[in-house]
Amino acid sequence: MSLKDFFFPSGGLHLPAHKAISSETPILSAPLPEKLVIPLSQSAGEAARPVVAVGDRVLKGQRIGEAEASLSVSAHASTSGKVVDIGLYPSAHPSGLATQAVVIVPDGEERWIDKTPIPWQSLSPDRVRRALQAAGVAGLGGAVFPTHAKLPDTEVTTLVINGAECEPYITCDDRLMRERAAEILEGVGILRDLLAARTVLVGIEDNKPEAITAMCAANAAADLPFQIVAVPSRYPTGDARQLIHALTGIRIPATRRSVSLGFQVFNVATAFTVARAVLHGEPVTARVVTLTGHLSRPGNRECLIGTPVRNLIAQAEPEGTLESVVMGGPMMGFALPSLDVPIVKASNCLIARLPETSPATLPEMPCIRCGACARACPQGLQPFELYRWSRAREFGQVERYQLASCIECGCCAYVCPAQIPLVQYFRFARGEIRSRAEEAKVAEGARARFEFRQFREARDKAEKAEKLARAAAAQAAKVALEAELKAVDPEVDASKKALIAAALERARQSREEHAPAAGESA
Amino acid sequence: MTIQYSPFLRQPLRIVDLMRQVLLALLPGIAVFTWFVGLALIVQILLASVVALLAEALLLRLRGKPLWPHLTDGSALVTAWLVALAFPPLSPWWLTTTGVLLAIVIAKQLYGGLGQNPFNPAMVAFTGCIVAFPAQMAHWPTLGLAAPFADQLDIIFGFVPPLDAFTGATPLSIIKTSGGSGLYTNIQDILIQQNLSGVFAGKGWEWVTTAYLVGGLWLLYRRVITWQAPLAFLGSMALLSFCFWLFDPAHYADPVFQLFSGGAMLGAFFIVTDPVSGCATPRGKLIFGCGAGVLAYLIRVFGAFPDGVGFAVLIMNVCAPLIDRHTQPPVFGAKKGDAGE
Numbered sequence: 001m002s003l004k005d006f007f008f009p010s011g012g013l014h015l016p017a018h019k020a021i022s023s024e025t026p027i028l029s030a031p032l033p034e035k036l037v038i039p040l041s042q043s044a045g046e047a048a049r050p051v052v053a054v055g056d057r058v059l060k061g062q063r064i065g066e067a068e069a070s071l072s073v074s075a076h077a078s079t080s081g082k083v084v085d086i087g088l089y090p091s092a093h094p095s096g097l098a099t100q101a102v103v104i105v106p107d108g109e110e111r112w113i114d115k116t117p118i119p120w121q122s123l124s125p126d127r128v129r130r131a132l133q134a135a136g137v138a139g140l141g142g143a144v145f146p147t148h149a150k151l152p153d154t155e156v157t158t159l160v161i162n163g164a165e166c167e168p169y170i171t172c173d174d175r176l177m178r179e180r181a182a183e184i185l186e187g188v189g190i191l192r193d194l195l196a197a198r199t200v201l202v203g204i205e206d207n208k209p210e211a212i213t214a215m216c217a218a219n220a221a222a223d224l225p226f227q228i229v230a231v232p233s234r235y236p237t238g239d240a241r242q243l244i245h246a247l248t249g250i251r252i253p254a255t256r257r258s259v260s261l262g263f264q265v266f267n268v269a270t271a272f273t274v275a276r277a278v279l280h281g282e283p284v285t286a287r288v289v290t291l292t293g294h295l296s297r298p299g300n301r302e303c304l305i306g307t308p309v310r311n312l313i314a315q316a317e318p319e320g321t322l323e324s325v326v327m328g329g330p331m332m333g334f335a336l337p338s339l340d341v342p343i344v345k346a347s348n349c350l351i352a353r354l355p356e357t358s359p360a361t362l363p364e365m366p367c368i369r370c371g372a373c374a375r376a377c378p379q380g381l382q383p384f385e386l387y388r389w390s391r392a393r394e395f396g397q398v399e400r401y402q403l404a405s406c407i408e409c410g411c412c413a414y415v416c417p418a419q420i421p422l423v424q425y426f427r428f429a430r431g432e433i434r435s436r437a438e439e440a441k442v443a444e445g446a447r448a449r450f451e452f453r454q455f456r457e458a459r460d461k462a463e464k465a466e467k468l469a470r471a472a473a474a475q476a477a478k479v480a481l482e483a484e485l486k487a488v489d490p491e492v493d494a495s496k497k498a499l500i501a502a503a504l505e506r507a508r509q510s511r512e513e514h515a516p517a518a519g520e521s522a
Numbered sequence: 523m524t525i526q527y528s529p530f531l532r533q534p535l536r537i538v539d540l541m542r543q544v545l546l547a548l549l550p551g552i553a554v555f556t557w558f559v560g561l562a563l564i565v566q567i568l569l570a571s572v573v574a575l576l577a578e579a580l581l582l583r584l585r586g587k588p589l590w591p592h593l594t595d596g597s598a599l600v601t602a603w604l605v606a607l608a609f610p611p612l613s614p615w616w617l618t619t620t621g622v623l624l625a626i627v628i629a630k631q632l633y634g635g636l637g638q639n640p641f642n643p644a645m646v647a648f649t650g651c652i653v654a655f656p657a658q659m660a661h662w663p664t665l666g667l668a669a670p671f672a673d674q675l676d677i678i679f680g681f682v683p684p685l686d687a688f689t690g691a692t693p694l695s696i697i698k699t700s701g702g703s704g705l706y707t708n709i710q711d712i713l714i715q716q717n718l719s720g721v722f723a724g725k726g727w728e729w730v731t732t733a734y735l736v737g738g739l740w741l742l743y744r745r746v747i748t749w750q751a752p753l754a755f756l757g758s759m760a761l762l763s764f765c766f767w768l769f770d771p772a773h774y775a776d777p778v779f780q781l782f783s784g785g786a787m788l789g790a791f792f793i794v795t796d797p798v799s800g801c802a803t804p805r806g807k808l809i810f811g812c813g814a815g816v817l818a819y820l821i822r823v824f825g826a827f828p829d830g831v832g833f834a835v836l837i838m839n840v841c842a843p844l845i846d847r848h849t850q851p852p853v854f855g856a857k858k859g860d861a862g863e
Contacts, residue, residue: 008804011854016531168531241854245854253855254854254855256855323524324524326528328528330528330529330531331529332529333528333530335527335530353530355524358525358530359524359530360524361526362536363591365536365591365595365636365637366635367637368537368597368637368797369797370797371748371802374851375748379853380851380852380853380854382802385802385846401850402853413532414532414533415533415535417535417536417537417540418537418637
């Protein structure tokens, strides 16, 4: 604890790392499971449309789902085999929500499709983006935001590569950097060229000296101009904006997108998959997953997308009857409702927990406004105020205290001496604010429709009334004219009648003359 | 049942641990105080603790709250100890009891219990009783002149008025009452005359308050409290008293005397640092501490009571929510002034 931290804490936590459990053994390939459940939803966007049918034989890397929305990516068969089902399967989500998935029984041959590298240097940026989308490339840091959607035409000056891996327990990026630094940097080079970025900063927390050494060595060996920067180990430096701040000192508010200020951030594992997709024509079919916690054989495994969690945990040999398995880090992950969910692109870590070693849920106490949460908040928020107003359902106040800036990192809940599940309160408030905004939008639409209807009815009424008035006026005028005609002198009347009769006679003759001509032409 | 939602890691520090550390930090002060006034102080602390726990339990029951974990969170004990330390050690039992009941029942539980009280409970007890029972609240023992324990028990429990031999003026009250009397030309003379002059502040009191300071610094070191409110409180009081002292050293005590007398040290580290009734933002804490320090000095020197910490804190307590509202720190990436209003 530095003196500056004592007087002016800037937020964030120095957490017990628990990384050594899994960081010291090389990445192993997980055995081929008896079946793979590959969700068609592979990114933050909508699910892909299935393009295979039950009974089809597929090759490794073959597209099984086609991305249709701009924020979705294609899904691929992670190995060669036979499609046995397309249906709803529980997903790796806190709710265990069932989503559309393709089930493949592997044939054990691991036969690839014909790999065609992407000639990214000769293709237009838009073609490269579509190729990445078709290769299923999405952020492997956990958010699975599609990579192609992060390659805008606008100017990006600084490309930031995120190797911070700030959450405790997780070591998949650490191992990847140690073992495959050269390929990661190839991917970084491609991203740099696609963005035309001038500066490339690779941020790695200083608790990973081997990874830093490996990345520096690869950078020097390939004579690359990238800057490999050791950043202080402090949770949550792995957050994109926090990492940009750690590397450059620039604080980007939650209200602005990093890219609008010339920054774009990619995870090291994503850069690796970019290299595989672009240089080798391999779609994303696997990722490295950290298996840690109370396991006899912890470590990092390269798993095919769709591998059931149950298999991985069983192979890593739990030290007892597990209480639960957490997917993701201990700060932001979630307890899996069932082990029968597949590994997806977002699954960076599985933590096996025993009942006796997991912290017990202590009763939630009243908030005493001790401010520990505010001192821990990396975003400079006042979580105790957000909590108070969320609890009171005063969502206007919640917004006033800038809930929008919350990154749900969990620092506040970690330090709270009252054991208040602050993040859950904030998620609740966010959901309410969102649904209220939607309700307001619906209400606004209904109001607009209602007002238009009123306007239309009033207009129609007015038009009708006008028409009636005009008709009435015409009628009145006609009546008045007739009355006038009757009232005038009979002699004048007779001459007038004669005039009218003459006019009518002329008109009749004229019609008779023109009628045959009209008939001919008809 | 284990934690089922993120974060799955938790810092093993509960409210009861915080309260325990506050109680521990009071121990040096209690030890030194006991050294000077005898075991009466321990009796008062025990009495206050028992009354506080009983009152808390009864009120929790009436409010339909479970005793565990609320009774055992340690907050009632902290309040009880602070009341016992703020009251004269030879107070009759009913006075201490009244004070504790005021604090626990009125100031804390009736407002909704822990975390809900707008006013500092111990200071509500102190100010309430000094207004209601000014005579009894002025019976301070002469430090270093402890009556035999049996006599002390008689005074506390036996409706026996304390002997004048064992009680007397405190350094603060003597300079207040004798200050402008013309009898003395200089407050130093008064203190020497009354045998109340110590090494750097009031005799005996200087060591009690130093012990509070030690406990307070330990709390700072343990990060149970933050530095802003104590520093602003002591700093503003020191600055103000320094100005008056510079202007007229014969009639205004020096800053060191002011800080090490009465409730200044106890207030700085154990009262204005109360998170519930104080400010929570860093700048808010500075304003809160500063306001309390200035008011405490002004009441102490120009008001009707020998010490002003209690009143000053209560006045600042009502301002705290407003101060907090207008001192929101900027959020990450926002320019100063973007946040809050």
